[in-house]
Amino acid sequence: MPKSRTYPSSRLDQLRALAEKVDGLPLSAGPHLLAKSLAEAGDVPGGVALLRCYSTDHPDDFPSHYELGRMLERLKPPQTDEAIVAYAVARALRPATGHELAHALARRGRDEEAAAVFRGLVGPSHPSFDIRDAACYGVFLKERSRLDEAGTASHALIVAAHRIIRDAPADTAGARQRSQALAYLKAELAGWSRILDSGRPTARGHVRRAMEGWKISERLGYSPFEERLLAQLPEAERGAWRALRNEAESLLDSARNGDH
Secondary structure, eight states: OOOOOOOOHHHHHHHHHHHTTSTTOOTTOOHHHHHHHHHHTTOHHHHHHHHHHHHHHOTTOHHHHHHHHHHHHHSSSOOHHHHHHHHHHHHHHOGGGOHHHHHHHHHTTOHHHHHHHHHHHHSTTOSOOOHHHHHHHHHHHHHTTOHHHHHHHHHHHHHHHHHHHHHSOSSHHHHHHHHHHHHHHHHHHHHHHHHHHTTOTTHHHHHHHHHHHHHHHHHHTOOTTOHHHHTTSOHHHHHHHHHHHHHHHHHHHHHHHTOO
16 A cells, blocks of 8 residues: 655645535545535635545545546546546446446447446346436437347336335335436336337337336336335325336337337
């Protein structure tokens, strides 16, 4: 491990003074939080400078690499290539944190690398159960007309949503998780509906297979639309989930029968 650099006391004093302006942030906060305080106070370059220095001297400090990537993308202009390096180091330290790396790679047109990162997040090993991963992977694939792969991402989204419906606590936080899952599934369904409307020669088959995957998941017991799970939801939430289930079945019928 490289020897840690000692920052000038004047610089630390400046950071701590800024940190004190952020409600609830203790003076003992780590460098990544102090850097975030600088950025929130309007000095994003100052936060980047701190994290560049600290992350170089502390290569195993995940928060410093991760926040450095985020701040580099906030610079004007964004420093996306350097952000990719920072995100890649963060992912090496915590494999489940590749979400931002995948997006940054996609923004630079490095689609195959981005797809590989997304696949690692939603694939059979499931290092991450963050529903954002499957949702964003699906959008990424549909935007690039990679519809065979998009069906796989759609399946991963259903599995993630099922996990949320099954495990989310019966409190405000749980309701927020379920609402987010519902929103992602609505967006997913809308995306497949647009594909069906596109009139592309292969569109109907892709939509049919994706929606059949949703039905199969319900029969196999890992769908968020299982009635036994919906029955356990607060009454105010059940209707929206059942309505979305009906919309999915309607889209499947349209894909099968050609009446969309």
